[in-house]
Amino acid sequence: MARESKKKKAAAKPRALSHYDPAGRVRMVDVSAKPETHRQAVAGVLVKMKPQTLKKVRSNPKGDPLEISRVAGIAAAKRTADLIPLCHPLLISHIDVRTEFCKNGISITATVRSIGSTGVEMEALTGAAVAALTVYDMCKAVDHEIEITELKLLYKSGGKSGEFHAAK
Secondary structure, X not given: OHHHHHHHHHHHOOOOOXXXXXXXXXXXXXXXXXXXXXXXEEEEEEEEOOHHHHHHHHOOOOOOHHHHHXXXXXXXXXXXXXXXXXXXXXXXXXXEEEEEEEOOEEEEEEXXXXXXXXXXXXXXXXXXXXXXXXXXXXXXXXXXXXXEEEEEEEEEEOOOOOOEEOOO
């Protein structure tokens, strides 16, 4: 029984923020000793808009704004280390950004895969965020009340911490 409670206490112990050294200075995490594993992350975001804006997006005679947002999301995921100072540049093996019309807007998911010694969560989040910002940019002329909400990590796998599934 005593061992079990020690394990629970150890599991409940908060983890340290990894981007700070013992003196409190920011640092890039050293992942050189970590083994390479297959890694995947999926992030999602919702772009909320008025029904009349959504209708215009669906029937835009000049082209599909969702397609350019997909391309923007893919490009952004590839450039995450250029945008977020302490992210590692990664060799990404796959990026997929999907857009889907839903009741109150557009749902976007970004999936990123890699084989490496650090995760791809930031790449998936960046891809989803920039895809959403691109939808906003393409639609802001008719609706300045568009909201970008619910940006979050939905799933991750690989590495020491294993799998994560967001609560529904």
